[in-house]
Amino acid sequence: MTDKVLSLENLKTTFYTDEGTIPAVNDVSFHINKGEILGVVGESGCGKSVTSLSIMGLVQSPPGKIDGGKILFNGKDLLEKTEKEMREIRGNEISMIFQEPMTSLNPVYTIGNQLIESILLHNKWSKKKAKERAIEVLELVGLPRANELINEYPHQLSGGMRQRVMIAMSMVCNPNLLIADEPTTALDVTIQKQILQLMKKLNKDFGTAILMVTHDLGVVAEVCDRIVVMYSGKIVEEGSVKTIFNSPKHPYTKGLLKSVPDIRKKSERLYSIKGNVPKPGSIKKGCAFAGRCEHAFERCFEETPEHFNLGSGQCVRCFLYEEEEAGVAK
Amino acid sequence: MTETLLKVQNLKKEFPINGGILGKQIASVKAVSDLSFEINKGETLGLVGESGCGKSTTGRTLLRLIEKTDGKVIYKDEDITTLRNKEMRALRKEMQMVFQDPFASLNPRQTVEKILEEPLLIHEKLSRKERLVRVYEMMETVGLNKDYAKRYPHQFSGGQRQRISIARALMTKPKFIVLDEPVSALDVSIQSQILNLLEDLQKEFDLTYLFIAHDLGVIRHISDRIGVMYLGSLVELADGEALYEEPLHPYTQALLSSVPIPDPEVANEEEILIGDIPDPSNPPTGCPFHVRCGSCMEICKKEKPQLVEAKDKRFVACHLYNDDLNK
Numbered sequence: 234m235t236d237k238v239l240s241l242e243n244l245k246t247t248f249y250t251d252e253g254t255i256p257a258v259n260d261v262s263f264h265i266n267k268g269e270i271l272g273v274v275g276e277s278g279c280g281k282s283v284t285s286l287s288i289m290g291l292v293q294s295p296p297g298k299i300d301g302g303k304i305l306f307n308g309k310d311l312l313e314k315t316e317k318e319m320r321e322i323r324g325n326e327i328s329m330i331f332q333e334p335m336t337s338l339n340p341v342y343t344i345g346n347q348l349i350e351s352i353l354l355h356n357k358w359s360k361k362k363a364k365e366r367a368i369e370v371l372e373l374v375g376l377p378r379a380n381e382l383i384n385e386y387p388h389q390l391s392g393g394m395r396q397r398v399m400i401a402m403s404m405v406c407n408p409n410l411l412i413a414d415e416p417t418t419a420l421d422v423t424i425q426k427q428i429l430q431l432m433k434k435l436n437k438d439f440g441t442a443i444l445m446v447t448h449d450l451g452v453v454a455e456v457c458d459r460i461v462v463m464y465s466g467k468i469v470e471e472g473s474v475k476t477i478f479n480s481p482k483h484p485y486t487k488g489l490l491k492s493v494p495d496i497r498k499k500s501e502r503l504y505s506i507k508g509n510v511p512k513p514g515s516i517k518k519g520c521a522f523a524g525r526c527e528h529a530f531e532r533c534f535e536e537t538p539e540h541f542n543l544g545s546g547q548c549v550r551c552f553l554y555e556e557e558e559a560g561v562a563k
Numbered sequence: 564m565t566e567t568l569l570k571v572q573n574l575k576k577e578f579p580i581n582g583g584i585l586g587k588q589i590a591s592v593k594a595v596s597d598l599s600f601e602i603n604k605g606e607t608l609g610l611v612g613e614s615g616c617g618k619s620t621t622g623r624t625l626l627r628l629i630e631k632t633d634g635k636v637i638y639k640d641e642d643i644t645t646l647r648n649k650e651m652r653a654l655r656k657e658m659q660m661v662f663q664d665p666f667a668s669l670n671p672r673q674t675v676e677k678i679l680e681e682p683l684l685i686h687e688k689l690s691r692k693e694r695l696v697r698v699y700e701m702m703e704t705v706g707l708n709k710d711y712a713k714r715y716p717h718q719f720s721g722g723q724r725q726r727i728s729i730a731r732a733l734m735t736k737p738k739f740i741v742l743d744e745p746v747s748a749l750d751v752s753i754q755s756q757i758l759n760l761l762e763d764l765q766k767e768f769d770l771t772y773l774f775i776a777h778d779l780g781v782i783r784h785i786s787d788r789i790g791v792m793y794l795g796s797l798v799e800l801a802d803g804e805a806l807y808e809e810p811l812h813p814y815t816q817a818l819l820s821s822v823p824i825p826d827p828e829v830a831n832e833e834e835i836l837i838g839d840i841p842d843p844s845n846p847p848t849g850c851p852f853h854v855r856c857g858s859c860m861e862i863c864k865k866e867k868p869q870l871v872e873a874k875d876k877r878f879v880a881c882h883l884y885n886d887d888l889n890k
C-alpha cells in the first residue's frame with residue numbers, strides 16, 4: 234500500500250459553463266508507484282491537463298468543480314486539505330511543470346530571484362543558503378554558468394534552457410511527485426531529447442515519481458514505465474509500456490498506435506481512425522469511442538463499459554473483452 | 564522522365580531588425596541564405612528542420628507572399644520574383660498554400676460556402692450556380708458533408724477546418740501547393756486522415772507539393788525527396804529513403820537519432836546533440852552547424868560548405884564529404 238505515491242479514485246472534475254456541462258475528468262482512477270514514471274496519453278481535450286490541475290488543486294473554480302472521488306497522496310486525501318495546506322504541498326512535495334516555460338516564469342524577475350523565492354517559501358533558510366541551493370539545482374539540470382545565470386532574466390534564455398530552469402525550480406524541494414504536462418511539446422526534437430534524458434536522470438537519482446502528460450507516443454515509449462490512455466474524459470486502457478505497445482487491447486489504443494507514421498520505415502498508406510475526437514460530454518450514452526470503432530456492437534452505443542481487468546496490470550474499458558470472456562464461460 | 568516544375572536559385576531572404584531611438588535598421592535576420600533546389604512535376608518535396616530554420620519563409624517567398632531579398636524562383640521558364648502584380652495574380656491560380664493553423668487562416672465571419680466560393684470569384688468567370696456546384700463537389704472531395712456548407716469555421720473540429728483550408732486551396736485547380744505544417748496542429752488520429760487525403764488529392768489532380776514539417780515521421784511518409792534545413796540553408800537534399808537509411812550530414816544524423824521511437828524495445832540512448840540552435844541574426848562563421856557538430860574540423864569554423872552532389876543524387880553541404888580536402 235505504501236508503495237503508492239499517488240492514487241486517484243473515481244475522480245470527477247466537471248466544468249459548468251453557459252454552453253453546458255463538461256465532464257472533463259469522468260470517473261478516473263489510477264495510481265503512481267514510488268519512483269515510477271507514469272504516462273498519461275490522449276488526444277486534445279480528453280482531460281489530461283484537467284487531471285493534472287485537479288491533483289495540484291489548481292482547477293479554475295468556477296467554472297470547474299471536483300464533483301467526486303479521492304486524490305490520495307501518500308495515503309492522505311488532497312481533496313480534504315485546506316487551501317493553506319495545499320500551498321504547503323505544492324512546489325514542496327508535489328511540483329508541476331508546464332508546456333510553455335515562458336508563461337510560467339515571471340519575466341520581470343531574475344532566474345535567481347524566482348528560484349530563491351520558491352526555496353524560501355518552503356524552507357526557513359538564510360538567503361545565502363537558498364542562493365547556494367539555487368545554483369546547485371541549476372547545475373543539477375545541466376545548465377552551464379549557473380553562477381551568472383541566476384542574475385539573468387527568462388527572455389535571455391532559449392526555450393530549452395527555460396524548460397531546464399522550470400525543472401530546476403520544480404526540484405528545489407526534492408518533491409515526491411513531479412507532474413509534467415507536455416514538458417517538451419513546444420521544443421525542437423534535439424532539445425526534447427536533452428530534456429527527456431534529464432527527467433529520466435532525476436527520476437533515477439532522486440527517486441522522484443513523475444506523472445508525464447503527453448500526446449506523443451514516442452515520448453511515452455522512451456521514458457515511461459506504465460501508461461494510462463485517456464479518451465473523452467475517461468481512462469480506456471492502462472498497462473505497462475511494454476504491454477500497451479506490444480499488445481494493446483482497446484480499439485482506440487490500437488488505432489492510435491497504428492496511426493503514427495513510423496520514422497523507421499515508409500508505409501504505403503497510413504491507418505486512420507474515422508471521425509473526429511469528441512468533446513467530453515458530447516456523447517451522452519454508451520462508450521464515447523463507439524461511433525469511431527470498427528468493432529462496435531449494439532451494447533457499445535447503449536451502456537458505458539466499466540474497467541475490465543485483463544491481468545498483469547492491464548485494464549481496459551471495452552465490452553469486447555468482457556463479452557469474449559462471457560462467451561468462453563458459456 | 565522527370566520534369567522540373569519549379570527551380571529555386573540562390574534564394575535569399577533577410578528581415579530587418581529595427582531598433583534604437585530612431586527605429587533604424589540595426590541588423591538583419593538571415594532567414595533564408597542562398598537556397599537552391601528544384602521541385603519535379605508530380606512529386607512531394609519535403610522540407611524539414613527545427614523551428615526558426617527558415618522553412619515557412621522559404622515557402623512564402625516561393626509564392627511571393629513575401630518578397631525575396633535576392634535570387635530567382637523559376638516557374639515555367641519564367642522568374643516569377645520579377646513579375647508584376649497583375650501577371651502574378653494569374654499565376655496565383657496555379658500556386659496555392661495551406662497553413663498550419665486552419666483557424667487563423669479562415670475568416671471566422673464567412674460560411675464554408677463563402678470561403679470556398681471566394682477563390683472562384685477572383686479567378687474565374689462563373690455564374691453563382693456554377694460556383695456552388697464546384698463548391699459542393701470540392702466539399703465532397705475533401706470529405707466534408709455538404710450539409711455543413713452554411714456553417715462557420717468555429718463550428719468545426721481542427722481536422723475538419725484543415726479540410727476546409729485544403730478545399731479552398733484546391734478550388735482554382737492549382738498545380739503546385741505549399742503545405743506549411745498542415746498536420747502539426749492536429750491530433751494523431753486526425754493527422755493520418757489528412758495525410759491520406761493529401762495523397763489521394765495529389766494523385767487525383769496531379770499535384771506537386773512542397774511539404775513543410777518538423778515531424779520526421781510525417782516527412783518520411785509523405786515525401787519523395789527531402790531537404791533538411793539548418794539556420795537558413797539546406798544541409799542535405801536526397802531521396803527520402805536514402806536519407807533515412809543513410810543520413811550523410813552530421814545534423815541530419817543527430818536529428819534522426821533524436822526522434823523518440825514509439826516502441827519501448829528500442830533503446831534510444833545514442834549521443835545527443837549538445838547546445839541550442841544559434842541566433843539567426845548572429846549566425847556562426849563557417850558552417851552554421853559547426854558549434855554543435857561532433858565532427859567539426861578547422862575548416863568548418865572558417866568556410867561555409869556548399870551543397871554538392873556527394874554521391875549519386877545525394878546532395879550534402881559538409882566539409883566531411885569534400886574530396887579535395889580529404890585527399
Ligand SMILES: Nc1ncnc2c1ncn2[C@@H]1O[C@H](COP(=O)(O)OP(=O)(O)OP(=O)(O)O)[C@@H](O)[C@H]1O
Nearest residue numbers: 248257276277278279280281282283293296512513
Ligand atoms: N476552464 C475551463 N472551462 C471550461 N472548460 C474547460 C476548462 N478547462 C478545460 N475545459 C474542458 O475540459 C476538457 C479537457 O481539457 P484538458 O485541458 O484537460 O484537455 P487535454 O487532454 O489537456 O488536451 P490538450 O492535449 O489539448 O492539452 C476540454 O474539453 C476542455 O474544453
Ligand SMILES: Nc1ncnc2c1ncn2[C@@H]1O[C@H](COP(=O)(O)OP(=O)(O)OP(=O)(O)O)[C@@H](O)[C@H]1O
Nearest residue numbers: 578592594613614615616617618619620621777843
Ligand atoms: N516577418 C518577419 N520579421 C522578422 N523576422 C522574421 C519574420 N518572419 C520570420 N522571421 C525570422 O526568420 C527566421 C526563420 O523563420 P521561419 O518562420 O521561416 O522559420 P520556420 O523554419 O518556419 O520555423 P517554425 O518551425 O517555427 O515554423 C526566424 O529566425 C524568424 O524569427
Ligand SMILES: [Mg+2]
Nearest residue numbers: 281282283414
Ligand atoms: Mg493539456
Ligand SMILES: [Mg+2]
Nearest residue numbers: 618619620743
Ligand atoms: Mg514555420
